[in-house]
Amino acid sequence: MNPKINMLSASCPMPKMDFDIITLGHGSGGLLTNKLLESGVFNLLSNEYLDQKHDGAMLNVDGKIAFSTDSYVISPIFFPGGNIGELAVNGTVNDLAMCGAKAKYLSLSFIIEEGLSMEEFWEILLTIKLAAERAKVQIVTGDTKVVERGKGDKIFINTSGIGTVHSRADISIRNVKKGDKIIVSGQIATHGIAIMSVREGLDFETTIQSDTCHFNDVVSDILDRFGSDIHLFRDPTRGGVATVLNEIARDSNLGVIIDQKNINVCDDVEGACELLGLDPLYVANEGVFIAVVNEEVATDVLAEIQKWKNGKDAFIIGEVVEAHPRQVIINSAIGGKRVVNMLLGEQLPRIC
């Protein structure tokens, strides 16, 4: 477990409950559901919207909003650098950020397998609270279902989010054009390898930690300064950088060329990839995003990202070209060129 969270857990102990594990009754909608929500969820995540305990939250929103959803099914639910709760908050906040929007409100829906310990559930709730505070989002509505043992896997979480689109944002695949530079905000493949190491029981000199974090502030800073010179944001989660670049090439009807020497992977992760026979370009990320930007501002955007606490390893990996439309080509480290395809099949299930 994440040491940060254990500290939080100590400072915010689980309330005394008359049950140690989640049972089917906690999903009944009746007295037990009410007990679970009152003693746990509502207290911890309390805000003016959630406190109304209605079927939904009533919000005041003006202008253009972004709306996104993701279900999180990661296994294991606790991993080095975080847990499923943190991922569920950051992931949806980041999907909104990729639309050029600042996440404001999240919904939170649990599908719990009967038998999950209250201690684990409490730990996840605490992490959700902390991650929401960090990203400055409020959890305003929710749902709790419980399924029988063997019909789920500990806990699945759906978060959906509403964000306000930045007034200067004009993020669209239609804006991507020849010459645009492609920036990656940090070292790639870290999250995927962190999960894979735990699952495969791999031992490295240091524990590889997931780099999950939220992009709310950095995206807002970039848009403040560069507005419509930012043509596209994408976060390369499942399928990795390679798949996102292929989607960009396909949907823009242009080509993408990248340089292998500019692909930044930390040594431990690179070592693990070699050991496992994986190409880091296909490994899932949670802590990095891709920006496709007007070439004239590319180095300035890069510098702006590098000011962000998780952005010091940002780099320009390539550009958009007219040649080879709908194809991604890599200049390899040893001088050749090869086509980079979309991820085929499943590299590692349940990475997020």
Added chain:
Amino acid sequence: MNPKINMLSASCPMPKMDFDIITLGHGSGGLLTNKLLESGVFNLLSNEYLDQKHDGAMLNVDGKIAFSTDSYVISPIFFPGGNIGELAVNGTVNDLAMCGAKAKYLSLSFIIEEGLSMEEFWEILLTIKLAAERAKVQIVTGDTKVVERGKGDKIFINTSGIGTVHSRADISIRNVKKGDKIIVSGQIATHGIAIMSVREGLDFETTIQSDTCHFNDVVSDILDRFGSDIHLFRDPTRGGVATVLNEIARDSNLGVIIDQKNINVCDDVEGACELLGLDPLYVANEGVFIAVVNEEVATDVLAEIQKWKNGKDAFIIGEVVEAHPRQVIINSAIGGKRVVNMLLGEQLPRIC
């Protein structure tokens, strides 16, 4: 399966795919996910928002909105009168309606167990399309995850929704006051008993069908006419009418009194309840809602609901009183009085 849907299925046959079942690769985020989405989801549910294929949808919304979420884990996924897809659309549309809002946009997130047949998935998608058309909502963003066999149960669906709050709506537990009448929009317990009959293999003279439907139009009509005289809407799903009435009593700090003779249950459902030893007040509903309204307009609201095609069996079941705060009392058919508590434990898991 629902005969309506089978007709739709015939008129909108499944596209030819090179796979018969959903595999882990369809949740990879890579090529297989793209194939599944392109050939199925995007074609079928196409609209200007979904077609952007971004991490989220960008929407223009003004003023007060409602935001709600629900995960659907019903078992079996196909049942008399509907399937999980229809429930997932109607359920979230109705949660928004209960906030006095007209649902406009839905997100759609699947957690699929490896091995689900494409045929079943296609059937569910078709139903979703149809239910969304009926409720006049657009599915604007989504997510697809696949978990290993034995780690899920065929398919779970989360929908989250955004609706615009009716300009005349003022729905809040704080508005509930002494003398308010409590209206139920139809015969209760039908959905729960429909599911239970299938699961228990019960045989009745006629098949009991789920009454799942959307409340978008009827709620809008009621608010057009009665505005702030409508104090509260709630849909008595899990936990049934008894649990919702208890929540109303608890949160308003007032009492609720209802008359057993006014509780409307269809004969087949009543027979099944007797057979199973169940009180219909605790059985889950999908096709009925509860309105708590100013007593002066109660009979007019009742008449308005009865004009709705699913409202002919609407009835006033009781009222809000100052006596016995936080308690629900029923005048029984044989003349006595008894306390009606919240559902304790789980009557039937996975009813929605």
